[in-house]
Amino acid sequence: MIIYNRMERLEILDKDLNKLEIDDKKILKAWKEYKLHIVVLLLVIIAETIGSKTIPITSSVTIVIMPLLYSMSLGLVLYLFKPFTPLQDKQATVAEEIVLIAIGPLIAKLALSSGQSIITIIQAGPALLLQELGNLGTIFFALPIALLLGFKRETIGMTSSICRESNIGVIIDKYGFQSPETRGYFIVYLIGTMIGTIFISILASVLISVLPLHPYAFAMASGIGSGSMNAAALAPLLKTFPSMARDIQAFSGISNLLSMCSGIYVYILIALPLTEKLYSIFEPKLGRITNKNPEESITTLDDENEGIDHSSSKKAPLNKNLVFNWGIILLIFAFMGAIGNYVGYGHSIISGLIGMLILSGLTFIGLVIEEIIPYNIPAVVYISIVGFILAIPGMPTADFLINYTNQIELLTIVTVILAYSGIAMGKSWEEFKKIGWRGVIVTLFVIFGTYFCSALIANLTLSVTGII
Secondary structure (H helix, E strand, C coil): CCCCCHHHHHHHHHHHCCCCCCCHHHHHHHCCCHHHHHHHHHHHHHHHHHCCEEEECCCCCEEEECHHHHHHHHHHHHHHCCCCCCCCHHHHHHHHHHHHHHHHHHHHHHHHHHHHCHHHHHHCHHHHHHHHHHHHHHHHHHHHHHHHCCCCCHHHHHHCCCCCHHHHHHHHHHHCCCCHHHHHHHHHHHHHHHHHHHHHHHHHHHHHHHCCCCHHHHHHHCCCCCHHHHHHHHHHHHHHCHHHHHHHHHHHHHHHHHHHHHHHHHHHHHHHHHHHHHHHHHHHHHCCCCCCCCCCCCCCHHHHHCCCCCCCCCCCCCCHHHHHHHHHHHHHHHHHHHHHHHHHHCCCHHHHHHHHHHHHHHHHHHHHHHHHCCCCCCHHHHHHHHHHHHCCCCCCCHHHHHHHHCCCCHHHHHHHHHHHHHHHHHHHHHHHHHHCHHHHHHHHHHHHHHHHHHHHHHHHHHHHCCCC
């Protein structure tokens, strides 16, 4: 068992606030994997050509299947189809690293929309802050389910949050690497990575049809601190309410930024204590009378944290080769986004390419700032702040940036990201299968509780404050 002293654990907390640790050595080779990029481009073209499909469930309930789901599913299938030689473990590993960079243009797009709608956002300030409490819904929905399915102390880690990157450091610092609480957290983290985007996209499309809530409330609920899930939940909303796209993206972007920045404090001060209290109340009544751990085969925590350097939190000198490779990867991503934007929505390739280059440029700035400033603040925060400021009406940059980036469909960016994600997911497929159906059920309730309760609270506060 690995034991860390207090200072080491604090360093882990700093580094894991965003667990978007980019492996420099892998990134230096990522742009050279031309077979991977060609496959992804083909997946994007296929997905955008198929387009969105609406499936009626009842007269009032429909499910919207988006191109982003096709690209991710096809990427995973191609990786698992072993005779398909262009995609092997090496390409899956590289794809995983590219995703961490590719999230940047998505965040930049949302940030620009937020800056453009600053007046509306200021008016909705209280609603945005209070909506964060909706994330506590996961505790009330998922904790009883986890106990009924036989989980013990794992329940605390599994159901205290949606288990994304921002809270990893907190759970490790409080309970330790080898604790059942941390194991539970990583169970939901892994399953959420594998199927969370698909589930929340379908969930959002169903709830939009069923619940009489304002689109702004759903937009705010989609900001759960995970870039991919944020975008997946946003996709059916934009499809259903295209005339409100700008404001929907603005509310979603700011909500997601607040979740990343302030969500950790809600987690530390409210969510974890509340989960522990409810566990002590309900476990004796709902828990199975057994000491057997239903997920005892999941012992990969050391592997998950292997390679983290605990010796120092000091920034290394800026690596010029690394910066160069960031630029090349972002150029490749911009080209793919422009092609997908043309195939799926008919927008000009030239204008689309300029828009994608702007988003990639903002991402590049954020990555460089993260490397230069001696604090472990994720690049997505810098990207959000820079993009938001530059798009505020009256800024000399605002009109130019908005003119071109408004021609980029958010869903196209997500389709490209999830094509890489689907390929990257293949690496964890065997581990995913070992987790079992109980972990999957708890994870689905975790996601449902967070999204559903956030939407309800957001709608209530928007109504009270007179925004809707």
